[in-house]
Structures are given as structure tokens and as C-alpha cells.
Amino acid sequence: MPSPDPQAIGRAVDARTGFASDLFDAAREASRDVEGVTRPAWSDLDMAVARQVESAALDLGLETRWDPAGNLLATLPGADRRAPQILTGSHVDSVPLGGNFDGHAGVVAALTTLAAYRDLGWTPPCDVTAIAMHGEESVWFATAYLGSKLACGTLPDGDLDRLRRFDTGQTLAECIAGCGVDVDALRAAKPWIDASNTRAFLELHIEQGPILVGAGQPVAIPTAIRGNTRFPDARCFGRYDHSAACPRDFRQDTALATAELISRLEAWWIEQEAAGVPDTVFTVGKLFTDSAEHAMTKVPGRMDFTLNFGGTTDAFLEGSATLTADLAAEIAARRDVRFEIGGRVGSRPTPLDPDVRGALTGAAKVLGMAPLEFATVGHDTAVFAGIGIPAAMILVRNENGSHNPYEAMEIGDFMAGTRTMAAAIAGLAGDPPAPA
Ligand SMILES: [Zn+2]
Incomplete structure (x- = not known):
């Protein structure tokens, strides 16, 4: 019929x-x-x-x-x-x-x-x-x-x-x-x-x-x-210090280190978009200092965060993981902190x-x-x-x-x-x- x-x-x-x-x-x-x-x-x-x-x-x-x-x-x-x-x-x-x-x-x-x-x-x-x-x-x-x-x-x-x-x-x-x-x-x-x-x-x-x-x-x-690359348990470890007493050279500031990591990942995302890579997203869904220890007057000694990249190409999803590891190593060395990006999950x-x-x-x-x-x-x-x-x-x-x-x-x-x-x-x- x-x-x-x-x-x-x-x-x-x-x-x-x-x-x-x-x-x-x-x-x-x-x-x-x-x-x-x-x-x-x-x-x-x-x-x-x-x-x-x-x-x-x-x-x-x-x-x-x-x-x-x-x-x-x-x-x-x-x-x-x-x-x-x-x-x-x-x-x-x-x-x-x-x-x-x-x-x-x-x-x-x-x-x-x-x-x-x-x-x-x-x-x-x-x-x-x-x-x-x-x-x-x-x-x-x-x-x-x-x-x-x-x-x-x-x-x-x-x-x-x-x-x-x-x-x-x-x-x-x-x-x-x-x-x-x-x-x-x-x-x-x-x-x-x-x-x-x-x-x-x-x-x-x-x-x-x-x-x-x-x-x-x-x-x-x-x-x-979209597939995704996700790091649900990322952390940055540094040292708590007195906010007024500790000069910049001595700091192991996890908030600024993590902020740099995130803003450089965002800059890369924008570059990828500009280069014509389609359908990409990047989200920092969680980002926090430890409420039991943090204070306005302390250099933060620990940050917890999540990273979540989405895209329709394997190149973007693999590139995001590689770049995260490279940037974390570079920033950690310069700022005297330690990143534990943790296990990766995601989908193709x-x-x-x-x-x-x-x-x-x-x-x-x-x-x-x-x-x-x-x-x-x-x-x-x-x-x-x-x-x-x-x-x-x-x-x-x-x-x-x-x-x-x-x-x-x-x-x-x-x-x-x-x-x-x-x-x-x-x-x-x-x-x-x-x-x-
Ligand atoms: Zn539904």
C-alpha cells in the first residue's frame, strides 16, 4: 500500500x-x-x-x-x-x-x-x-x-x-x-x-x-x-597561610592556581571554536574551598573542582584531557601546588x-x-x-x-x-x- x-x-x-x-x-x-x-x-x-x-x-x-x-x-x-x-x-x-x-x-x-x-x-x-x-x-x-x-x-x-x-x-x-x-x-x-x-x-x-x-x-x-570527557574528583593542594602576613613568593595558593587552570582551559575552548571545531562545551560544575577550613583571611590550601568537556569529535575530547594534564603540571610547578586531576570518565x-x-x-x-x-x-x-x-x-x-x-x-x-x-x-x- x-x-x-x-x-x-x-x-x-x-x-x-x-x-x-x-x-x-x-x-x-x-x-x-x-x-x-x-x-x-x-x-x-x-x-x-x-x-x-x-x-x-x-x-x-x-x-x-x-x-x-x-x-x-x-x-x-x-x-x-x-x-x-x-x-x-x-x-x-x-x-x-x-x-x-x-x-x-x-x-x-x-x-x-x-x-x-x-x-x-x-x-x-x-x-x-x-x-x-x-x-x-x-x-x-x-x-x-x-x-x-x-x-x-x-x-x-x-x-x-x-x-x-x-x-x-x-x-x-x-x-x-x-x-x-x-x-x-x-x-x-x-x-x-x-x-x-x-x-x-x-x-x-x-x-x-x-x-x-x-x-x-x-x-x-x-x-x-555529544560525547564527553569528565573529571569528577579534581583537587588542588597547597598550604593555608595568613592572608596578610604571607608574601606572594611564599604562597601555595590553590584558588589562584585552579582559577588559572580553568581560565586557560576556557581560552583553549574559545580557540577551538574559532578554529571551527563544532559543538564544543566546557563546564566547571563544582568549584569550592573547604568550608571547614577556609576563611577570608586565609590563603586557601585546598580546592575541589570538576571539569566537564563535551564535543562531537574525538580530537576535542582527547585534546581536553591532554591539555588539562599539561597545564596542571606547568601551573603546579610555577605556583608550588599539587593537582590531583583524578579519574577520567565520559563517553564517545x-x-x-x-x-x-x-x-x-x-x-x-x-x-x-x-x-x-x-x-x-x-x-x-x-x-x-x-x-x-x-x-x-x-x-x-x-x-x-x-x-x-x-x-x-x-x-x-x-x-x-x-x-x-x-x-x-x-x-x-x-x-x-x-x-x-
Ligand atoms: Zn530525556
């Missing part, structure tokens, strides 16, 4: 605006906190939201099932059931006191897309499946993307019993079991999503930065997911698939938008891309960032993003569109 043309898909998506709004409202109601929403991973609250999605999917006549990790799958059957599926979705968990849209927007967009196809009476050539995942937010178990990693088989052995929820102390296995999932079956399960059964993964997500609001555009198609950058990105960009243009392109932050998409599934994302304009109660995505922008995704998936599914 030829796929409907993008304009018809766009109209069918728009006709489901009330359906999407109702899903957002129901999720907010089920997980409301003193401010915003709280949906811990694998809790009654995020399962309640997943069940709302299941119930809406059943009303649409979709096939639903819960995977071995308790992620919800809702499928619009394709003409060829054995052909690899197209998968789309995101996560239902939120951070504590978070917003209603970070994650859930991608789930609602996926289901709204399937609703529009249903309304058009379209049977796609392959299955199109919406997925609602758990455990994307790293706050709960100090590790991100748990639901997608379980599905793709990339969660390290032992993490089910090793990772503990930060507030209750329960293990990941205990939390999953608490949702009625058979954890023994999960332990025995082979990865159930891979490149042989899934030909593409698409995720709609709110933008968590200010670019779309600033540009006055509703959607962007990310070019890549994830390029997004050019064909899937192209399908999204093309659909947005056909539907009258001028999508921006820039790099984005870590999402479940990185896990699917990491196992070789062609994957891409669409970002929707959203004021006030995310991970807070003040996320402010407009429903009109959400529908623009969902129109784009629905038209792109129909295009990727393979059949030529019907003549307009």
Missing part, C-alpha cells in the same frame, strides 16, 4: 492534537509532585504513565506487549511482519521535581504517529512500533539509559544487582521486580532489539537548551550526540544516521519548516545507534530547559515535531507516497 503523502499525514497528526494533550494531562496528573512531576524509574509512578500509554494504544487497536525489562511496546502491524521494524519512542521516567515533557514527549509523539496512520487506514510495509522506556535519567541509579541498554544487551553484567536507587537503596533488580517484572526471565533474556530486527530508531525530545527559542523555530534535527560522541536525519529534515521542509541542525546531549538514541541501528532525533522548541518543573513546550510545536516524525517514518518505511 503506498504511503500517504506528507501533507495528508500532517493533517492526520494535527487531528490528534486532543489525543496528545490528553496523554500529557493524564501523565501530569498521575505523577504530580509539590512542583512539576516525579516519575522514578521502575516505580508505581512511571509504570502508571506507561499503563496510560498502553490503554490508549489498545483503544487504537494496536498490538501491545511489555518487554522483559518492563518497557512498553505498541505496534502497528506492517504488511510484512517479518521485515525489520521501525522503532520510535523515549522514556517515561523523569528526574525528581522534573517537567512533564522530558522523555514523555517522545512517547506521546510515537503513539500519536501510530494514531494518525490508523486514522488514514495505512498499513505500513513493516511494523512500526512505539516504545516507552524506563530508567533513562541517571539520577535514580547513577547510570543513564537503563531501559534501552537492557533491551539492546549493553548493560554490564552485574549492574542489575550492583546499581542502587540513590534515595531508597533498593537495587535495580529489586525495583524492576517491584513493578511485576520477572527478573529471572530478564536475566536469562537475550537482547531483544538489534540491527537485524530494527531498521531505524527515531526519538522526538524537547530541546534542553535555548537555541530554538532564540531562533524562533519549532524543530531541529540533531547532527550528533555518537554520530546520527545521515539517511534517517535526511528523512526528518526532508519531511520538515516539505511540511513548511526550516529545521535547524546542531548537536544534542545524551539520549536513549545513543544506545540504539551504538549497536548499529540507524538512528536520529528531532528536537522540539521548549523554554526554560529541562530537568525542572518549568519546561514549557507548546502543544503546537509538539504537533509540528510529530508531523515531521510521522512523515519521515512513512518515507523511511519504503513505499513511494501516493500521488497528492
